[in-house]
Amino acid sequence: GENVEQHPSTLSVQEGDSAVIKCTYSDSASNYFPWYKQELGKRPQLIIDIRSNVGEKKDQRIAVTLNKTAKHFSLHITETQPEDSAVYFCAASRGDYKLSFGAGTTVTVRA
Amino acid sequence: NAGVTQTPKFQVLKTGQSMTLQCAQDMNHEYMSWYRQDPGMGLRLIHYSVGAGITDQGEVPNGYNVSRSTTEDFPLRLLSAAPSQTSVYFCASSRDRANYEQYFGPGTRLTVT
Numbered sequence: 001g002e003n004v005e006q007h008p009s010t011l012s013v014q015e016g017d018s019a020v021i022k023c024t025y026s027d028s029a030s031n032y033f034p035w036y037k038q039e040l041g042k043r044p045q046l047i048i049d050i051r052s053n054v055g056e057k058k059d060q061r062i063a064v065t066l067n068k069t070a071k072h073f074s075l076h077i078t079e080t081q082p083e084d085s086a087v088y089f090c091a092a093s094r095g096d097y098k099l100s101f102g103a104g105t106t107v108t109v110r111a
Numbered sequence: 112n113a114g115v116t117q118t119p120k121f122q123v124l125k126t127g128q129s130m131t132l133q134c135a136q137d138m139n140h141e142y143m144s145w146y147r148q149d150p151g152m153g154l155r156l157i158h159y160s161v162g163a164g165i166t167d168q169g170e171v172p173n174g175y176n177v178s179r180s181t182t183e184d185f186p187l188r189l190l191s192a193a194p195s196q197t198s199v200y201f202c203a204s205s206r207d208r209a210n211y212e213q214y215f216g217p218g219t220r221l222t223v224t
Contacts, residue, residue: 001170009151032211043201043215044154089153097142097161097205098169099213101153 002027004092006102014110019077021105023090026071030092033066033073034099038087047088048075080109112137115216117202123222124192132187132219134202142205143185144169144213145177147198154201160185192223 003026013019025033034049050057050064050073057064061080066073077084087106091099118133136143144159156169160179174196176188185204189196202216 004153006153034212043217045215046212049212093211095208095211097144097208097211098156098159099154100170101146101155103151103153 002030002092002094002100004090004100004102006090006105008105009103010106010108012108012110013080015080015082017080019075019080019084019107019109021075021088021090021107022072023074023092023102024070024072025092025100027092027094028071029094031095032093033064034091034093035062035064035075036089036091036101038089038104040086044089077107080107082109082111085109114138115202115204115214117200117216117219119219120217121220123224124189125224126192126194128192130189130192132189132200132202132221134185134187134216135183136185136202136204136214137183138204138206138214139182140204140214141182141207142213143179144203145175145185145187146201146203147171147196148201148218149198157187157200189221194223197221197223 006023031052036044037047038044063076087104090102115136145157146154158177160166200219203213205213
């Protein structure tokens with residue numbers, strides 16, 4: 001099955017700086033790559049996703065890039081704010097509904 | 112719409128007990144799934160369903176059963192609880208094959224002693 005690795009496991013950034021989280025996947029047939037944000041005690045919520053026919057996607061301060069050849073994708077958060085502090089999960093899917101998740105990155109934004 | 116709902120929010124079981132975690136969605140979504148979340152391991156797929164009457168195993172199905180008699184409901188049954196099943200359980204749904212976004216329920220925190 002699909003194996004998704006996520007790095008780093010923890011990330012501390014100064015408010016206003018950028019944060020980058022990287023994921024690699026093993027199944028070359030995967031074609032859908034969402035990112036979820038989970039605040040403490042809450043449910044995961046989708047923040048951005050990308051499909052394999054697109055190399056980059058942006059939504060305000062958040063962007064995701066995909067390198068199909070290398071089988072890795074990354075989440076970029078610019079101008080970080082305290083409310084960006086959360087656990088972020090990457091995931092991959094072959095488009096058959098099933099998602100394989102990374103282990104998560106705990107992001108702390110220091111004021 | 113209430114979205115995806117789960118009951119109970121918290122549950123404590125003794126080893127060997129059985130119980131059912133409830134999940135319901137009111138968005139007429141085709142696909143529903145159950146995940147468990149353990150520290151440092153992300154979310155792992157237990158079982159999933161692509162429609163009423165259709166279920167299949169995910170990554171970690173042992174010790175759990177599911178059924179999907181209606182589009183709205185997807186209960187998860189623990190047959191004989193074990194301490195290794197202590198976890199947070201999330202139910203999720205998505206509309207169909209063209210709309211992959213999965214909507215998660217609020218979760219059930221289960222402790223097995």
